[in-house]
Amino acid sequence: MQDTILDADSNEEITIDLKKYFALFWQWAWLIILAGIIAGLTAFLVSRQITPVYEATTTVLVSDSSSTQSSDLNSLRASELLSQTYAQMMTKNPILEETISRLGLTMEAKDLREMISVSPVTNTQLIEVLVESTDPTAAALIANTVVDIFTKEIESVQTTRYDQSKESLQAKLDEVEDEITYYNNLAASTESEVERADYFARATQYRETYYSLLELYENIWLSEAETISSVAVVEPAILPDVPVRPRVLINTALAGVVGVMLAAGGLLAREALDDTLHTPDEVKNHLNLPVLGAIETISQDQENRLIAMNQPRHPITEAFRALRENTRFASIDRDLHTLLVTSASPEEGKSTVTANLALVFAQAGVDTILVDCDFRKPVIHNLFDISNQHGVSTILFNQDTAIDESRWQSPIDHLRVITSGPLPPNPAELIASKRMKAFIEDLKNRADLIIIDTPPVQPVTDAASLAPEMDGMLMIVHPGKTSISAAKQAIEQLKRAKARILGVVLNPLDLRRSQYAYRYAYQNGRNDYRTYYHKTDSDPSKNK
Secondary structure, X not given: OEEEEEOOOOOOEEEEEXXXXXXXXXXXXXXXXXXXXXXXXXXXXXXXXXXXXXXXXXXXXXXXXXXXXXXXXXXXXXXXXXXXXXXHHOOOHHHHHHHHHHHOOOOOHHHHHHHEEEEEOOOOOEEEEEEEEOOHHHHHHHHHHHHHHHHXXXXXXXXXXXXXXXXXXXXHHHHHHHHHHHHHHHHHHOOOHHHHHHHHHHHHHXXXXXXXXXXXXXXXXXXXXXXXXXXXXXXXXXXXXXXXXXXXXXXXXXXXXXXXXXXXXXXXXXXXXXXXOXXXXXXXXXXXXXXXXXXXXXXXXHHHHOHHHHOOOOHHHHHHHHHHHHHHHHOOOOOOOEEEEEEOOOOOOHHHHHHHHHHHHHHOOOOEEEEEOOOOOOOHHHHHOOOOOOOHHHHHHOOOOOOOHHHOEOOOOOEEEEOOXXXXXXXXXXXXXXXXXXXXXXXXXXXXXXXXXXXXXXXOOHHHHHHHHOOEEEEEEOOOOOEHHHHHHHHHHHHHOOOOEEEEEEEEEOOOOOOOEEEEEEEOOEEEEEXXXXXXXXXXHHOO
């Protein structure tokens, strides 16, 4: 499955291979799961060590004065502002200090303030008072006590505004009441009708004054009731039995998810920053070359490195045979008499592939000569365990002398091996010399196929010097090691030398670690490959 995105700046299509990322995650699924398990287990152990914190909540209702109750927006805004004001006042020092004193707490007001969180409930007249403490009993007591003290404080502050007026009116009422009593007593004790009538008249006047004052006193009470807001407890705090922190299960689950995401993100970042070639698709996209073969990792002991000679029925030997046939088909429009094998960088298994490829060509009856032209770090003589005293360098330096084929080693029928010989002081000049060209032309008359092993392209120019004389070239790519830039530079250098590059060989391919295992088949007159997610069967009969 692929998604295609058009880059607006470059007008190029960027292809996202979803299968590639699925395979990446599948390959490293064990690591992703392990990261989640480790992160979750760590969070679980840490959470268990943290002292639990309990939370108690008291909810109060702020009732605004009846004189301000209306349905307009200003009144609603006033109610919200009043709730916010009360929320701020609840954590002021006087309230907190009184709470500390009443409960006998051994802390300062600032410490208690850090334990309390007061917040108005949006679009309501409710206020929530939340207290956190390592002691569940203390959390509930503090929440209820703070609200109780604040409620009484608000009532005290609001009633103080009317106390002076009520006290003044009460004094007047008492004074007038005394006057009424006084004149009533005089009227009752006098014998004069005139005086009695006068005293009753005065008492009546004071009684009218008393009623007026009493009415005024009642109006003040009414005004007080209408303008004073109240704070009532809607839901008192109860003793919490479950801590709010740490949430062991939630922390464990979240840590596990974060661990998985970090591991997956790390893999994606590693994949994005990875500048190496891994798959045939990447080779085709970046190098514009076909993949002619993929060789599974070969053991580095002496016997297994020449696996095509020592284990002819091994699945890896079958892979070399597939490479042989694909190489033939890649050069179908031109006779293949000379084949050069090289790589972009050192340590990519070039010589091992060259030796085994020469063996399978010889096993197919092709008269083959394997020539080691690596005058920097020759390996062929070590692979075949033969002497390197006589080889290409001695032949070129003694060109006036007829070539003595008897010195060439023949490990199997149809295969002769010419080692590099003693290392010359001027390998680049020797490779590019006319003597080398003449030597190669001479070899063409002595065998059907000449396979030449050369140093890597990037460090030296030896392979590029021989390239124009070759009928074909193979480029060895080490999956996960050969960088795209190095491979591109090597191919550009070879193409400038007019090299005929047949294709790429992936070597070594570790089926246990690689995202893909590859097999190749010739279909419809051209090279093609199929991708399988499998491990090669150990039974050679099943791999023919």
